[in-house]
Amino acid sequence: MKELRHLNLSDAGxxxxxxxxxxxxxxxIxxxxxxxxxxxxxxxxWLTSLPSLHYLHMSYVNLSMASHDWVHVMNMSPSLVELSLFDYGLSYISPTxxxxxxxxxxxxxxxxxxxxSTIPNWIANISSLVSLHLSYNNFHGEVPYQFSQLPNLEVLGLGSTDDNLRVDWSEFLEGSWRKLKILYLSFSxxxxxxxxxxxxxxxxxxLSLSFSENITGSIPRAITKLINLERLSLDGYKMHAVIPDWLYELKNLKHLTLIYCMLTGPIPEALGGLFSLQILSLRGNQLNGTIPTTLGQLSNLYLLDLSDNSLTGNVSESVFENLTKLSFENLLAMKNDQKINHVLSYGGARSSYYKENLLVSVKGQMLEYTKTISLVTCIDISRNNLSGEIPEGLIGLLGLRALNLFGNHLTGKIPDExxxxxxxxxxxxxxxxxSGIIPLSMSNLTFLSCLNLSFNNLWGEIPSGNQLQTFQDPSIYMGNNRLCGPLLLDKCASDETPPGPGDLEEDEEEDEIRWFYSGLGPGFAVGFGTLCGILVLKRSWRIVYYHFYDEMKDRLFY
Structure with a gap:
């Protein structure tokens, strides 16, 4: 054991x-x-007895009792290359x-x-640093401008500090920042x-500046000079402006999220020129107009969120020609099952310096995805003013995992396929x-765990079988007054108790008696009318009839 170089007991119980x-x-090591x-x-x-230690990961370990001297211990380990003490217990960091x-x-x-506390200045003296993560703490005060002088720094995470950490842009951007690849300042x-x-x-x-306090104004066009930019996240940035059409100049952009930014006006058609785009989220703004057909050119797109806006237009093949035909044929990332996860990350074989994260509305709630972002193929155009029918082209998106169209004015039927x-x-x-019936093919959706068809004009029997049998909440069908099924108050005819053999025999006898009496009246009328008609029209028959009648009377009474 004394020759042991690598020991991994993480999550071993x-x-x-x-x-x-x-x-x-x-x-x-x-x-x-x-x-x-x-x-x-x-x-x-005891760590000071490990002179060759390069990689130390003790995340989610309770270090509260070691809080006051951990910095001095680590400072006695000059061979350390990676130090991860993520989440739990440390409450003190030496100021000097x-x-x-x-x-x-x-x-x-x-x-x-x-x-x-404030961020200690001595951290800015670790010139070998490539990745520095200080997010999700209670640091306050100014961000040390000396960070900009770190010659090898590629990743800087300072976000989510309860809005107590301040950034002076004028000082912050004075440095070179020549190698910086990732800047996370959200919630600052x-x-x-x-x-x-x-x-x-x-x-x-x-670049992530989401939900940072007091940040306002428009996006400067100078940002298009960042030719390597792959992710731009400005959620909560109070722009009060339109989406600039020159964003298409960011040719390498993969993730664009502008959620709750008080954006107005239409979605620029020029966004269809961002051919590398994988995620486009414009949720919660005041965007209007129609959804540009140019978005159908985004063949790498696997998440489209345009919900909570004021978009209008007829959701049909003609309006959504490129998007619904994908063309719907072009959005290959949604047409195919995404079995390989592609995550924006940096780092060596032992750890990632940075991993992407994203909030997505799925299954009726907001979920945060990190390691599996590219597996979340989703279209969300809910809570708009869209009209028309659900385009049949959606059926070509075989890789789709979430489809949210609620809160619009869509008409027609649910596609049969x-x-x-x-x-x-x-x-x-x-x-x-x-309107119309719920397609029987819906029972083939074996992975479906969240379904809501409420408040439409659907009718007929709710399909059963496979996954649909697992849904026991009647509210997912409420507001469709002509729907019927076991979950609802309105039972379908097929739900009633079938009659037994004895009941069938009684019913047959009653039917025979009913038909016998109902036929007596019409039969008498037809027969009597026929006889009278013949006697009136044919003289010879009339003579024979009355002769027969007189003879029968003589026999009976004389």
């Missing part, structure tokens, strides 16, 4: 205190002890260090702890708008004006 004799494994909050450490001094010995440290991840205090000097971050690939979307997990057509 261990609990209790980490044993100090691990410090006897003096040749360890990599140590991973991440847990589910079941492990703890009274102190970390007499000397900084982190000469090899490339990755420092301290996210999700309870630091309630960014006063004013994005300055034109943003172009200085020439290597930037991902909707059962071909076999990967669907969430389907919501509620609050429209759809």
């Amino acid at each position: 261990f609990s209790g205190s980490i044993p100090h004799p691990l410090g006897n494994l003096s040749k360890l 990599s140590l991973k002890l991440s847990s589910d909050y079941s492990l703890s450490a009274k102190n970390l001094w 260090l007499s000397s900084v010995n982190f000469t090899s440290l490339r990755v420092l991840d301290l996210c999700g702890n309870n630091f309630n 205090q960014l006063h004013g708008g994005i300055p034109n000097s943003i172009w200085k971050m020439t290597s930037l690939e991902s 909707i059962g071909k979307l076999t990967l669907l997990e969430s389907l919501d057509f509620s609050e429209n004006q759809l």
Whole structure:
């Protein structure tokens, strides 16, 4: 065991205190002890006995009792390359260090702890840093402008600090930032708008300023000089403006999210020129006009969210020609089952410096996706003013997992072949004006876990079988007064108790008696009328008849 170089006990089910004799494994290069909050450490001094340690991961370990001296312990481990103490227990970080010995440290991840202080300046002296994560803490005050001088820094995460962390753009962008690829400042205090000097971050690939306090203004056109930009997330940015059509100049853009940005006007047709785009989310704005057909050119798109706007137009093959034919034929990412996950990430073989994340409305709730973003193929155009029929072209999107069209004015029937979307997990057509029966093919949606067809004009019997039998909530069908089925108050004719053999025999006898008496009157009238007609029209028969009548009378009475 003394020759052991790599030890990974993460998520192995261990609990209790980490044993100090691990410090006897003096040749360890990599140590991973991440847990589910079941492990703890009274102190970390035993780590100083591991002179060759390069990679230390102790995320989700309770380090509250080691909080006051952990910095000094790590500072005595100059061989450390990656240090991850993500989430749990650390509440103190030394404001100063007499000397900084982190000469090899490339990755420092301290996210999700309870630091309630300013960011120490000594971190800005770790010149070897490539990735620095300080998000989800309680840091306050100004972001050290010295970070811009870190010569190797590629990833900087300072977001989600309860809006206590302030960024002075004028100082922040004074540095070179030549190598910075990822900048995450979401949920921070960014006063004013994005300055034109943003172009200085020439290597930037991902910019996230979502829901930052007090950030306003329009997007500067200087951002188009960031030719390597792949992700632009400005959710909550109070623009009060239209979407600039020059965004199409960001040819490498893969993710564009402008959620709740107070955007107005139409969606620019020029967005159809972002051929690398995989995610387009414009939810919660005041956009109007029709959905441009040019979006159908986005063959890599796997998530389209235009919900909560004021979009209008007739949802038909002619209006949505490129999007619904995909062309619907062009949106290949939605036509095929996404079995390979493509995540925007950076880092070595042992850890990722940064991973993409995204909030998506799926299955009736907001869900956050990280590792499986590209597997979430979704179209959400709910809560608009769209009209017309559901385009048949949607059936060609065989890779679709979520389809939300609720809260519009859609008419016509649900496509008969909707059962071909076999990967669907969430389907919501509620609050429209759809009519007709629920297609039997819907029972083929074996992955479906969220269904809502309420408040339409659907009629007939609710299909049963396969996955549809698992839905026991009648509210998903409510508001369709002509629907019937076991879940509803209105039972279908086929739901009534079938008659037994004895009941059938009684019914047959009653029918015979009823038919006998009902035929007596008409039979008498027809027979009597025929006789009278003959006697009136044929003289010879009349003479014979009366002669026969007189003879019968004589026999009976005389």
